Amino acid sequence: MKIIVCVKQVPDTNEVRIDPVKGTLVREGVPSILNPDDKHALEAALRFKDADPAARIVVLSMGPPQAEEALRECLAMGADEAILLSDRAFAGADTWATSNTLAAALRKIGDYDLVFAGRQAIDGDTAQVGPQLAERLGIPQVTYVQRIERRDGKLTVERQLEDGHEVIEVGLPCLLTAIKELNEPRYMSVGGIYDAFGEKTVAVWGLKDLGVSPDQVGLEASLTQVQRSFTPEPKGQAVRLSGTAAEMAEALVGSLAHRHVI
Amino acid sequence: MAAVVILQDKCVGCGLCAKACPFDAIDLDKGARKASINEKCTACGSCFESCKKFGAIVHGARRKAKADLSEYRGVWVYVEQRAGVVQPVAVELLGEGRRLADALGVELSGVLLGEGIEPLAREAIELGADRVFLCESPALAGYTTDGHTKALDALVRAHKPEILLFGATHIGRDLAPRLAARVDTGLTADCTKLEIDPADRKLLQTRPAFGGNVMATIVTPNNRPQMATVRPGVMKKAEAKPGRAGEIVRFDAAVGAGDLRTRVLEVVRSARPCCAIEEAEIIVSGGRGLGKPEGFELLQRLADKLGATVGSSRACVDAGWIGHERQVGQTGKTVKPRLYIACGISGAIQHLAGMSSSDLIVAINKNPDAPIFSVADYAIVGDLYEVVPALIQALDRKESLAELIASRAAA
Numbered sequence: 251m252k253i254i255v256c257v258k259q260v261p262d263t264n265e266v267r268i269d270p271v272k273g274t275l276v277r278e279g280v281p282s283i284l285n286p287d288d289k290h291a292l293e294a295a296l297r298f299k300d301a302d303p304a305a306r307i308v309v310l311s312m313g314p315p316q317a318e319e320a321l322r323e324c325l326a327m328g329a330d331e332a333i334l335l336s337d338r339a340f341a342g343a344d345t346w347a348t349s350n351t352l353a354a355a356l357r358k359i360g361d362y363d364l365v366f367a368g369r370q371a372i373d374g375d376t377a378q379v380g381p382q383l384a385e386r387l388g389i390p391q392v393t394y395v396q397r398i399e400r401r402d403g404k405l406t407v408e409r410q411l412e413d414g415h416e417v418i419e420v421g422l423p424c425l426l427t428a429i430k431e432l433n434e435p436r437y438m439s440v441g442g443i444y445d446a447f448g449e450k451t452v453a454v455w456g457l458k459d460l461g462v463s464p465d466q467v468g469l470e471a472s473l474t475q476v477q478r479s480f481t482p483e484p485k486g487q488a489v490r491l492s493g494t495a496a497e498m499a500e501a502l503v504g505s506l507a508h509r510h511v512i
Numbered sequence: 513m514a515a516v517v518i519l520q521d522k523c524v525g526c527g528l529c530a531k532a533c534p535f536d537a538i539d540l541d542k543g544a545r546k547a548s549i550n551e552k553c554t555a556c557g558s559c560f561e562s563c564k565k566f567g568a569i570v571h572g573a574r575r576k577a578k579a580d581l582s583e584y585r586g587v588w589v590y591v592e593q594r595a596g597v598v599q600p601v602a603v604e605l606l607g608e609g610r611r612l613a614d615a616l617g618v619e620l621s622g623v624l625l626g627e628g629i630e631p632l633a634r635e636a637i638e639l640g641a642d643r644v645f646l647c648e649s650p651a652l653a654g655y656t657t658d659g660h661t662k663a664l665d666a667l668v669r670a671h672k673p674e675i676l677l678f679g680a681t682h683i684g685r686d687l688a689p690r691l692a693a694r695v696d697t698g699l700t701a702d703c704t705k706l707e708i709d710p711a712d713r714k715l716l717q718t719r720p721a722f723g724g725n726v727m728a729t730i731v732t733p734n735n736r737p738q739m740a741t742v743r744p745g746v747m748k749k750a751e752a753k754p755g756r757a758g759e760i761v762r763f764d765a766a767v768g769a770g771d772l773r774t775r776v777l778e779v780v781r782s783a784r785p786c787c788a789i790e791e792a793e794i795i796v797s798g799g800r801g802l803g804k805p806e807g808f809e810l811l812q813r814l815a816d817k818l819g820a821t822v823g824s825s826r827a828c829v830d831a832g833w834i835g836h837e838r839q840v841g842q843t844g845k846t847v848k849p850r851l852y853i854a855c856g857i858s859g860a861i862q863h864l865a866g867m868s869s870s871d872l873i874v875a876i877n878k879n880p881d882a883p884i885f886s887v888a889d890y891a892i893v894g895d896l897y898e899v900v901p902a903l904i905q906a907l908d909r910k911e912s913l914a915e916l917i918a919s920r921a922a923a
């Protein structure tokens with residue numbers, strides 16, 4: 251069984267703060283991490299390998315050269331192979347162009363039984379690349395996967411809904427996107443870390459390796475365009491209540507009633 | 513061609529762009545006083561605004577439209593229904609779609625996919641649709657990615673809308689990207705604001721990015737339809753006008769059981785009904801400052817007094833104090849209640865992204881510098897374990913006062 255896991259290195263958006271004076275992003279010291287949902291995707295793949303040691307796990311990422319760190323982390327967790335798609339031509343890709351590039355790589359890898367991705371990356375939060383990749387590959391998809399069982403060569407998976415879940419049967423090959431409810435990702439093992447920086451390597455593929463034309467990747471292939479970015483406008487000053495807890499409570503209830511909010 | 517280009521002849525090396533860049537993707541050559549883009553660039557566009565003065569930062573080359581975009585006309589809304597019930601987000605989208613259609617001077621159409629759902633078509637018309645495309649088939653009865661993608665693809669190719677909107681629900685976020693890839697058009701996720709550019713009729717799609725730290729306005733210049741998913745709870749609901757006239761167009765998308773590669777074996781509703789926090793008019797929300805899971809019992813008492821729903825920050829959900837369905841914020845729900853009372857929530861940017869557009873915000877926090885106060889209308893610096901019980905008492909007094917007045921009036 252060959253399993254491909256698509257991952258992304260992202261800035262840890264939890265560590266980002268807004269400078270209260272200038273209203274700009276404070277990006278100093280924001281670490282790059284393996285996208286959280288992707289970690290759950292990799293863990294799900296690793297559990298297939300736990301059950302079937304003959305299974306092979308290939309992690310695939312598109313990004314700048316330093317995204318190799320995230321792939322090393324995946325190798326240290328137990329993935330067998332890592333491929334980084336990195337080329338200046340891939341830069342500026344929207345989700346359409348990203349899924350196109352990943353699909354080209356998957357076709358080159360070939361013979362996959364199962365493709366995993368995280369539901370969404372925390373820097374963009376679009377949740378689009380998984381389904382778009384599945385469409386490019388012409389395979390079925392199940393998103394928001396919170397449970398997986400293998401039965402007679404098919405998968406029975408639970409897909410999370412806002413008010414419950416649905417149980418879905420899907421054949422292979424297919425693409426699943428993982429959410430945090432799916433599992434608890436394992437830590438890197440010492441042996442794994444040793445291997446990740448020893449015998450295992452991260453292959454780097456560029457545009458030429460994928461055999462696609464430059465207008466099918468990166469900015470050239472992107473159908474959406476960022477017209478403008480801005481930091482959200484801060485609100486005016488709050489009314490600061492003072493006094494004892496009882497006085498403040500009384501004042502607040504009075505104000506809210508006056509404004510017909512309660 | 514790079515995504516973002518710095519015109520070297522205009523660049524003065526002031527470094528404002530490097531400061532604005534969230535990805536550390538702009539290098540500054542202090543000697544030559546020139547900035548340059550490095551490989552970390554994600555084309556997020558944050559730098560454009562910073563260089564307004566010099567105009568040295570521009571988009572790289574863009575490809576041109578392939579098709580005649582003027583063939584595409586009208587605003588469509590995917591009217592999401594589950595088990596024969598039009599979802600609240602669809603009512604919001606019909607309201608927003610109506611506004612956009614009026615701005616463009618075109619018709620608003622709803623798209624309904626399912627089986628035995630004709631009454632919902634009438635409902636969509638009363639909520640503002642001029643036309644409803646109704647696709648009924650046993651293969652469309654429950655939601656499947658394959659069935660609904662095939663039906664929508666056929667509809668889009670046949671009737672060519674210029675705008676197609678989905679709710680950013682677990683269904684919309686499954687369906688819209690798959691469809692966008694099939695019809696080869698751009699898609700913008702989780703929009704919180706939609707506008708029409710009066711100059712060229714383009715849809716301006718604004719969404720939070722980078723964990724809610726940045727807002728980005730995104731366009732799909734050369735492809736149609738312009739597709740977007742819209743965060744539930746953000747847009748204003750359409751009001752039903754009973755008896756409103758509209759057209760129902762039946763469409764046979766020829767979707768059969770053979771098209772479906774996934775099979776839904778069972779749909780399980782949570783044993784505990786979802787609190788539907790997006791629907792709540794008043795939310796009492798708790799954060800790390802509660803200090804212990806029992807703190808939510810106190811918040812529940814306040815919520816009961818106000819007819820409110822209890823919400824939470826991510827910290828409490830991660831700590832296991834309360835269920836994920838209560839989480840407000842970037843990775844939880846976006847809410848826009850009439851009143852949001854934040855108790856012991858410091859106000860991480862991810863949390864603010866999910867609640868800052870509430871009509872009225874009350875923040876209770878011990879720390880006078882907590883970021884939550886920056887979005888609050890009323891700030892109470894104090895211990896929530898003193899303030900919240902005091903609030904409950906104050907509400908009790910208000911109630912008994914109201915009762916007293918009512919009884920006097922009756923007498």
